Amino acid sequence: MLLCIDCGNTNTVFSIWDGTRFLCTLRTSTEHQRTADQYFTWYSTLVRHHGIEADISDVIISSTVPRVVFNLRVFTDRYFGTRPIVVGRPSCLLPQPPRVDEGTAVGPDRLVNAAGAFNRHGGDLIVVDFGTATTFDVVAADGAYVGGVIAPGVNLSLEALHSAAAALPHVDVTKPQAVIGTNTVACMQSGVFWGYVGLVRGICERIRGEYDKPMQIIGTGGLAPLFAQGEMLFDSIEDDLTMHGLTVIHAYNKENMIA
Numbered sequence: 538m539l540l541c542i543d544c545g546n547t548n549t550v551f552s553i554w555d556g557t558r559f560l561c562t563l564r565t566s567t568e569h570q571r572t573a574d575q576y577f578t579w580y581s582t583l584v585r586h587h588g589i590e591a592d593i594s595d596v597i598i599s600s601t602v603p604r605v606v607f608n609l610r611v612f613t614d615r616y617f618g619t620r621p622i623v624v625g626r627p628s629c630l631l632p633q634p635p636r637v638d639e640g641t642a643v644g645p646d647r648l649v650n651a652a653g654a655f656n657r658h659g660g661d662l663i664v665v666d667f668g669t670a671t672t673f674d675v676v677a678a679d680g681a682y683v684g685g686v687i688a689p690g691v692n693l694s695l696e697a698l699h700s701a702a703a704a705l706p707h708v709d710v711t712k713p714q715a716v717i718g719t720n721t722v723a724c725m726q727s728g729v730f731w732g733y734v735g736l737v738r739g740i741c742e743r744i745r746g747e748y749d750k751p752m753q754i755i756g757t758g759g760l761a762p763l764f765a766q767g768e769m770l771f772d773s774i775e776d777d778l779t780m781h782g783l784t785v786i787h788a789y790n791k792e793n794m795i796a
């Protein structure tokens with residue numbers, strides 16, 4: 538079985554792929570101090586809790602935080618006796634190399650989203666991922682990542698308001714009934730919710746204008762369904778897109794590995 542690990546700047550997600558489906562998805566906060574043994578304690582407890590018999594033979598990692606990869610490698614080696622494939626490293630093959638400015642280290646999560654979305658839908662598409670940052674990944678007809686947009690994440694924007702303004706509380710994002718807020722929290726939620734609806738719509742429109750070919754828009758990340766409510770922002774919403782992309786890249790490496 539394949540263990541897929543997606544480390545974002547906020548959360549780290551493990552998912553076990555049995556070749557047909559994901560048996561479980563486990564989430565923890567990303568902390569670079571976490572040791573291999575701590576990963577295993579957390580992982581094995583939850584796998585047992587879910588009653589899963591997981592015989593892990595392969596591991597693939599995408600990490601936007603370079604520092605966590607060392608301990609994840611130790612974890613993989615010590616507990617599964619295997620070397621992980623690490624997306625973004627030269628030893629990890631990609632179905633299509635990205636076409637970007639020389640020297641650009643594209644976030645591995647974006648490369649993985651591109652591979653996952655292309656595998657499901659074919660090319661000419663935009664992936665919008667609501668993570669720590671809100672990213673737009675443009676995928677060409679041949680499946681290559683050809684650029685995109687990085688905007689501040691939704692929760693990051695709310696945190697920034699709270700930490701910069703003494704009178705603004707910590708609030709969670711939700712869809713407000715009205716645009717005109719009649720209390721502080723409602724005003725903040727309106728600013729962030731309708732602001733991001735406008736941001737997503739506006740950026741996708743401009744990308745489509747610049748790209749000059751019809752494009753599908755795929756939404757992913759925890760907050761995609763919230764923003765999609767009644768807004769027609771996406772052709773499809775797929776919460777497992779990054780995990781699916783990891784299985785695609787893993788399979789590609791298995792097929793093309795030089796023995």
Ligand SMILES: Nc1ncnc2c1ncn2[C@@H]1O[C@H](COP(=O)(O)OP(=O)(O)OP(=O)(O)O)[C@@H](O)[C@H]1O
Nearest residue numbers: 545546547548667668669670709710758759760763
């Ligand atoms: N209605 C909601 N309000 C606030 N947060 C939500 C809501 N629905 C989902 N979430 C949050 O979305 C997050 C899942 O998002 P996702 O995994 O895409 O990105 P992330 O973990 O925040 O960022 P990264 O991948 O960059 O670490 C979870 O932390 C979850 O709590």
Ligand SMILES: CC(C)(CO)[C@@H](O)C(=O)NCCC(=O)O
Nearest residue numbers: 601642643644646647668670687
């Ligand atoms: C933009 C984030 C933080 C989104 O997770 C990540 O993809 C990243 O660190 N990217 C590196 C820069 C780039 O993708 O061009």
Ligand SMILES: [K+]
Nearest residue numbers: 545668758779
């Ligand atoms: K993510």
